[in-house]
Amino acid sequence: MNVNDGGRRRFEDNEHTLRIYPGTIAEGTIYCPVPARKNSTAAEVIDSLINRLHLDKTKCYVLAEVKEFGGEEWILNPTDCPVQRMMLWPRMALENRLSGEDYRFLLREKNLDGSIHYGSLQSWLRVTEERRRMMERGFLPQPQQKDFDDLCSLPDLNEKTLLENLRNRFKHEKIYTYVGSILIAINPFKFLPIYNPKYVKMYDNHQLGKLEPHIYAVADVAYHAMLQRKKNQCIVISGESGSGKTQSTNFLIHHLTALSQKGFASGVEQIILGAGPVLEAFGNAKTAHNNNSSRFGKFIQVNYQETGTVLG
The missing domain is CATH 3.40.850.10 (Kinesin motor domain)
Structure with a gap:
């Protein structure tokens, strides 16, 4: 194995953090950080989410990718790799994943007939976005941040x-x-x-x-x-x-x-x-x-x- 192969192998083995927004599926959780590698599939990420959020394992879930706030959602196939899709996002989107920007992954529930259950997630996202903008303009107080000396x-x-x-x-x-x-x-x-x-x-x-x-x-x-x-x-x-x-x-x-x-x-x-x-x-x-x-x-x-x- 040459040097270039080794460098690529190490890159692929790097662990990334996906931030999945479950919406009303997990009340009280804004987003859930999920560690994943470049070749981790959507099915593997969903399994990790189910365990982390203690979701109902009898239900079927899918991941959706959104590239515009309130825009069209792209449902990921079970074999799709979320990290690879995330790496295609603009650099600004990657740097601001915590601030409620447009690019994000959502967790959706799949109905028995194959349709996607959206519930009130869109309205929840709009409220979250509006609160963020109000805080930026000074109309709402900033959330208290704990000081960490380490x-x-x-x-x-x-x-x-x-x-x-x-x-x-x-x-x-x-x-x-x-x-x-x-x-x-x-x-x-x-x-x-x-x-x-x-x-x-x-x-x-x-x-x-x-x-x-x-x-x-x-x-x-x-x-x-x-x-x-x-x-x-x-x-x-x-x-x-x-x-x-x-x-x-x-x-x-x-x-x-x-x-x-x-x-x-x-x-x-x-x-x-x-x-x-x-x-x-x-x-x-x-x-x-x-x-x-x-x-x-x-x-x-x-x-x-x-x-x-x-x-x-």
Whole structure:
């Protein structure tokens, strides 16, 4: 099997998420996310829906594809592949599948005579669409959104919900968010009062995730893991120009040295941080997004004694 075949095989094995709108078939459910692969058939998707929504297995159901709000429905054959049809939708439709746009899959009940039972689904869709438009215009309140400090806790993880969660947290000056053990930091382009000795003490010797996400928490976990396991620890900082990597590095060094402050640790911190402007004089440049952008990679090594006291 050549490289191209392997790439195609991996693509076909990728799992996608179909959002099926059951309407009045499942009261109280706006849509049901169903995992499916490229070659999953409509019959397999319906079986998964029946199990997820606890529908009557004695009834017959079909999937319908809609490409225009209130428009004609295309009934899928049992052997049709919904994911393949979804991949033919415009990019905008794929990006806005959660916002009640025109392109969607519907679950329909099939009568004994072979006809499709539509019920009041069209009116339900119109009400849903009208509510969305009213909320966009400010005539109805926006639904309350729970704040998730770990993106892995999102009930429906996709690009839209991920970005909305980050944006909502940023509005409340919560610039840090976890993705498991990874920390996302959004540059606020202003100083926030969350780096004082109070926070150093607050995050001392706490398990990751017990407190609000913070860069001090990452430094604290690395420091105590080094002491307990007697092994070197590594923290990688990555991001675009102007994302705040240099400042994040300074906060990390400050917390790491503060944890081991025993007489001369603060002096070591000043030595390490003082080397920054010297390196910047040779390796920084002005860019379109950052007046003082680092144009080089930086490796900083901090050595400790077995007692946890920083050496240099």
